[in-house]
Amino acid sequence: MAGTTPQHTDVEGVHGGVGLTALLVAAARAIETHRHDSLAQDTFAEHFVRAAPACADWPVRIEQVPDGDDNPLWGRFARYFGLRTRVLDDFLLRSVGANAPQVVLLGAGLDTRAFRLDLPSGCVIFEIDRAGVLAFKHRVLTDLSAAPKVKRVPVPVDLCEGWAGALTTAGFDPAAPSVWLAEGLLFYLPGPAETYLIDTVDRLTAAGSALAFEAKLEKDLQAYRDSPIYTATREQIGIDLLHLFDKGPRPDSAGDLTVRGWSTSTHTPFDYSRRHGRGPLPEPNDALEGNRWVFAHKPSP
Numbered sequence: 001m002a003g004t005t006p007q008h009t010d011v012e013g014v015h016g017g018v019g020l021t022a023l024l025v026a027a028a029r030a031i032e033t034h035r036h037d038s039l040a041q042d043t044f045a046e047h048f049v050r051a052a053p054a055c056a057d058w059p060v061r062i063e064q065v066p067d068g069d070d071n072p073l074w075g076r077f078a079r080y081f082g083l084r085t086r087v088l089d090d091f092l093l094r095s096v097g098a099n100a101p102q103v104v105l106l107g108a109g110l111d112t113r114a115f116r117l118d119l120p121s122g123c124v125i126f127e128i129d130r131a132g133v134l135a136f137k138h139r140v141l142t143d144l145s146a147a148p149k150v151k152r153v154p155v156p157v158d159l160c161e162g163w164a165g166a167l168t169t170a171g172f173d174p175a176a177p178s179v180w181l182a183e184g185l186l187f188y189l190p191g192p193a194e195t196y197l198i199d200t201v202d203r204l205t206a207a208g209s210a211l212a213f214e215a216k217l218e219k220d221l222q223a224y225r226d227s228p229i230y231t232a233t234r235e236q237i238g239i240d241l242l243h244l245f246d247k248g249p250r251p252d253s254a255g256d257l258t259v260r261g262w263s264t265s266t267h268t269p270f271d272y273s274r275r276h277g278r279g280p281l282p283e284p285n286d287a288l289e290g291n292r293w294v295f296a297h298k299p300s301p
Contacts, residue, residue: 034062
């Protein structure tokens with residue numbers, strides 16, 4: 001299957017830096033898909049991995065990892081991404097089912113929710129990311145003859161720039177309820193860009209809308225530099241996440257939304273590991289210790 005993807009695929013936008021982390025998440029989703037106790041299914045994920053030379057030798061099944069689930073990267077960290085996928089899938093399906101016809105994926109990366117989730121037929125998914133990332137995804141999915149289950153609208157724009165106009169020009173209706181996901185995004189952005197993003201979401205959302213995002217609460221990220229997850233990611237695939245994360249102070253986006261009248265709830269990933277009976281649990285020197293998943297709803301009048 002994986003070998004059917006042509007090797008000429010344009011990899012602009014995913015060959016390095018933050019773009020390469022999209023391929024890391026795709027590999028994790030592929031591993032999760034093939035598990036006997038899978039939390040989330042993404043049959044497209046392994047094709048992204050195989051289409052990019054930078055990760056041609058990465059595993060797409062846990063059986064391809066010599067130390068299996070004991071591997072901090074392809075075991076524990078990949079299971080984290082699988083759990084995150086499942087939790088945000090559930091959030092999206094639940095929120096759209098409550099009559100929100102529009103979905104916005106902020107920093108969509110190699111997200112395939114438009115292709116794999118059973119969403120209402122009238123739903124529209126807007127995918128915002130850099131042009132190179134969206135072009136790579138388009139080429140891989142086209143080579144697979146993949147068809148989205150709902151209307152999908154790519155919006156090629158950098159989230160560090162003014163992106164609201166591009167979204168509304170693409171057909172997004174601020175007067176209709178919407179669901180927004182910012183999965184694995186905010187900690188790569190400078191603080192002011194995160195504040196702008198949250199301000200813009202608030203401005204563009206009607207009552208009855210919902211937002212989910214991931215945050216990191218560590219006061220000093222470098223304190224976890226030698227954690228098993230960050231060490232394994234650096235040494236095994238050459239991605240230094242701490243180099244990619246923005247070093248500046250983080251805004252309190254959950255608090256800002258609460259002040260604006262949104263209802264918010266904040267959870268650790270471990271809450272969902274316990275709920276689903278699988279996934280990462282706390283460890284010493286844990287790079288996941290400060291991770292939080294925030295769910296926000298803009299109440300109806």
